[in-house]
Amino acid sequence: MKIRFAKAEGEKSRQTLKTFAFFTAIFATTFSSVAESTNSLERFSPHFSTNTEIQWQAPTNRLPKSFLIYKRLSPRPFSASAISNAVILASLQDKGFPKPSTNAFFIWSTPNPCGMGFNIFSIQPASTTISFSSPNQNLSTDNVPDDETVTKRAFECAARFGLDQARLIPKNVYSSSNAAGCEETVTNGICARGIFLSRKLDGVGFFGDANNGSEGFSIEFGSRGQIRSFTLVWPNLEPGQKNLTASPKEIIHYIWEHKVMVLPDDEPNYFGLVKMLAKAKAFTITKIMPYYGEGIFGEVPTNDVPPEVVTPFAELEAVADFGNSNTTVRLLSPIISSEVNRLLKAK
Secondary structure (H helix, E strand, O other): OOOOEOOOOOOOOOOOOOOHHHHHHHHHHHHOOOOOOOHHHHHHOOOOOOOOEEEOOOOOOOOOEEEEEOOOOOOOOOOHHHHHHHHHHHHHHHHHHOOOOOOOOOOOOOOOOOOOOOOEEEHHHHEEEEEEEOOOOOOOOOHHHHHHHHHHHHHHHHHOOOOHHHHOOOOOOOEEEEEOOOEEEEEEEEEEEEEEEEEEEEOOOOOOOOOOOEEEEEEEEOOOOEEEEEEEOOOOEEEEEEEOOOOOHHHHHHHHOOEEOOOOOOOOOOHHHHHOOOOOOOOEEEEEEOOOOOOOOOOOOOOOOOOOEEEEEEEEEEEEOOOOOEEEEEEEEEEEEEHHHHHHHOO
């Protein structure tokens, strides 16, 4: 398995990781050549010296006092209107309209010159996903919609699935110049723009984007506004009990215990970065951003069954000061007090 990176126009590269419940599994597979027998959280956390000063400067006044953990309910069929609108958006009316069902449904392309066909449209109730990818990608750069148009049309398309704009958070519009055929080629211009509308729970979005299977709606438009692809991931959720937000003191203690997870970004020598961070004279948390994600932080699923819960966690931004230089990194941490305590006890 590879961790892929996609660069968005006008912004630094964004990482296409799976949702955080699978984070440890991805690292265990990706770095299998260097990983030791244990794949615990400590493998991905800097082991700071007792001389390192860990400081908290991240504003917390906008953080909720508590978070809900959500339970994923049993899958149910998509509505007839959602299915018909998905077929129409994909311009596949000639294939007919499948009836609501708990069974998966697929439409496959005709084999390409390489002798391979692929899934162009699917309805998968088990993962509560509807997706489409056009088999005929128009690589023309003519009249590709701008950011404002892409955002407006994305919300319009989301509404056809019954999604309320108030329950969605638009993430940055991205552009694409990659063309997929028998071999990957690159054009000199932009042939598509897309956007991910993250699902919003209690004002908090989901980590990642459509490449991760994150909850929400994504769509991509090509030349003259043609829909090239879209994905809807929207399971039925039931709110559980409230959980108190972890304090900065608790999270700093969690960092001292080597449980925080460093995100790789574009660093080619990931474990070298983790070891280097441990040499910092000062480590300052400058930002905290809450997200929701599938599963339980730090636990790796053992099968392909969707996680039973959706839980909150935090992305931290921090500056490591080495005296004569510094570097900024991103980390993942639990954000509710009970999860911090659970992981600290799991030594």
